[in-house]
Amino acid sequence: MDPSKPASFNHRTELLSTGRRYHFVDQLPANYDPATSTTLLCIHGFPDFWYGWRYQIKPWVELGYRVVVVDKLGYGGSDKPEDAKHYTSRRISDDIAALMDLLQLPKAVIIGHDWGCFMASRFALWHPDRLLALVLLSVPFIPPAKEYVSLEKQVERFPNWGYQLFFQEKGTNSAIERQLSRFFRLIFRVRRGTEGLSNWTRPGGLKTLFAAEEGPQRDTGHLTQEEHNYYLSQFANSMNGPLNYYRTTRHRFEEETDGSVLQAPRSDLPVLLIVGKDDPTSNQAALSITRKLIPQVQIELIEGVGHWLMLECKEHINESIPQFIQANVGVHTKL
Known part of the structure; x- marks a missing residue:
């Protein structure tokens, strides 16, 4: 389990x-007991894949947890259907439940980051009895909408979501693939001073940036050059699946009109939310909504940290989440 050697994981x-068909890493601790050992199931965001959890897997396994880290649909070694209708939160939640069935896991601690955070919270609504606890990184809880609100209307309210309008366009697939290294250097850049407030997240910002000639900057940010290259190898000519999640707004609304979906995680479910205070894409105004709908939630706001919590403050993440689980679930839990 060496983060610098992807093949060293199971x-x-x-x-x-x-x-x-899903690809995932499945790492068992020493003395694993399927009847009592707690499993942490991790779901990545955009643009990421299982590798985004590389610094968490070994520390958590050494604490006695089984750690399962998926490539979400459309990513890495998992299936990549063409149509966006396959990427809705209900379908992904059903896939997660099916993966747990395959692994004979009645319940697990579900941990998500970014889009994986949204999927983890929706899993808690569609399959509430399959969770021991819920951990959300970077994205506050967003309840099912009572009325359809287009992405365009959402961006009017939250301008930092403007990049999502660009991601909705099919032409974005090839636009990013042509400048893949530049895109990943932008996404994983290290923010300094007010750089985190740059306009690329606002409407038209990313498209304008891609249209401009790139300067000499070649800093790979939070990634080493080797990690950067590994990301490029996984996303080359493969942006359609990852971007399809941004094309599901109408599909997700329609499936959530089903009366069987919960409006919030069940009241006895332990929930932890960790947000970087310098994350320009995080809707921190939604924290009050999260507190209202999930009264039992524990919220951590991390100073001086942006979006990539598992990299920017990995020691804190590696320690804080097990402490939360230990306090609320225990290392070993009889199911």
Whole structure:
């Protein structure tokens, strides 16, 4: 389990009962007991894949947890259907439940970052009895909408979501693939001073940036050059699946009109939310909504940290989440 050597982790690829094939890392602790050991199931965001959790897997396994880290649909070694309708939160939640069935896990601690955070919280609404605890990184809880609100209207309220309008366009696939290294250097850049307030997240910002000639800057930010290259190898000619999540606004609303979906995680579910205070894409105004809808939530706001919590403050993440689980679930839990 060496973060610098992706092949050192235990990789698996399995066909789920939902008919989709998923790649995931499945790391067992010493003296693993399927009847009592607690499993942490981690779901990555955009643009990421299982590798985004590379610095968390070994420390958590050494604490006695089984750690399962998926490549979400459309990413890495998992299936990559073409149509955006396959990428809705209900379908992904059903895939997660099917993966747990395959692994014979009645329940698990579900941990998500970014889009994975949204999917983890939706999993808590669609499959509430499958969670021991819920951990959300970077994205506050957003309840199912009572009325359809287009992405354009959402961006009017939250301008820092403007980049999502660009991601909705099919032409964005090739636009990013043509400048893949530049894109990942932008996404994983180290923010200094007020740089985190740059306009690329606002409407038209990313498209304008891509249209301009790139300067000599070649800093790979929070990634080493080797890590940067590994990301490029996984996303080359493969942006359609990752971007499809941004094309599901209408699909997600329609599936959540189903009366069976909960409006918030169940009241007895332990919930932890960790947000970097310097994250320009995080809707921190939603923290009050999270507190209202999930009264039991514990919220940590991390000073001087942006979006990539698992990299920027990995020691804190590696320690804080197990402490939360230990206090609320325990290292070993009989199911």
